[in-house]
């Protein structure tokens with residue numbers, strides 16, 4: 001609807017609700033988009049009368065299985081705001097921090113390094129999804145408290161993972177952004193719960209998920225009313241024996257074509273080896289990523305999780321310097 005009055009928008013919304021469908025209204029500068037979701041046959045029946053309703057410019061059927069996340073629904077790029085920083089604008093957002101929060105000293109030292117190097121957000125796991133039940137599982141609530149303390153100290157917003165709806169309640173009390181990890185990309189109750197709260201969500205691609213599955217997972221979050229979602233390519237199951245996963249950089253242009261949501265890349269989990277992180281990070285920025293998630297640690301050899309893929313603080317600072325000209329070359333900044 002271009003130039004429609006508030007009353008005209010409301011009249012359309014009322015009509016859709018009366019037919020038993022739900023609406024998602026997005027008010028842009030030039031036009032208001034009303035997303036209609038629900039039964040296909042009811043939508044088709046409503047179509048003709050909506051086409052001639054006052055204020056309606058056009059009615060577009062979205063053919064993709066995902067609706068609210070699709071480019072067709074929202075042609076312009078979504079910019080997600082996290083504690084005053086943005087993801088999805090011209091600036092490339094660098095999210096860095098340890099795989100796990102291990103101690104006060106470790107997280108404060110790391111946070112200082114992220115800030116000094118010009119990172120946008122601090123990451124760190126408090127509830128860790130570990131492949132083995134015998135591995136370090138995270139500091140839990142204490143980890144969240146330490147992250148909040150690191151934010152106080154540096155001003156960096158924090159992002160951390162929740163693995164179920166109960167953890168989510170703890171996480172949202174401390175974090176600026178909630179991470180849903182690869183293993184939980186299709187945890188539908190968690191996705192719905194993340195959609196019902198207000199903090200932005202970082203949704204990582206499952207290790208064998210198609211783009212359609214990833215976008216439908218994001219659709220769960222948006223369908224509950226939370227539009228602040230960032231997608232993260234973090235590597236998929238591949239066949240080469242040299243890297244932990246196969247980082248699928250084609251995810252960037254493909255997802256950007258299919259969705260208006262920001263897309264970031266995690267070359268740390270994607271490669272599993274710190275030596276490969278820099279080249280893949282630069283490639284991701286060159287390829288149009290809206291941000292990066294990088295694991296770093298003051299002493300990677302002593303890390304309680306993911307040490308082999310973590311950069312030390314010095315190497316992280318060098319990586320940041322090397323990313324700036326790449327970002328500039330594609331019309332962006334860090």
Ligand code: PEP
Nearest residue numbers: 099181182183204234269
């Ligand atoms: C992480 O970010 O530490 C993590 C566990 O990532 P993923 O869910 O991608 O494995």
Ligand code: MN
Nearest residue numbers: 099295305306
């Ligand atoms: Mn990790």
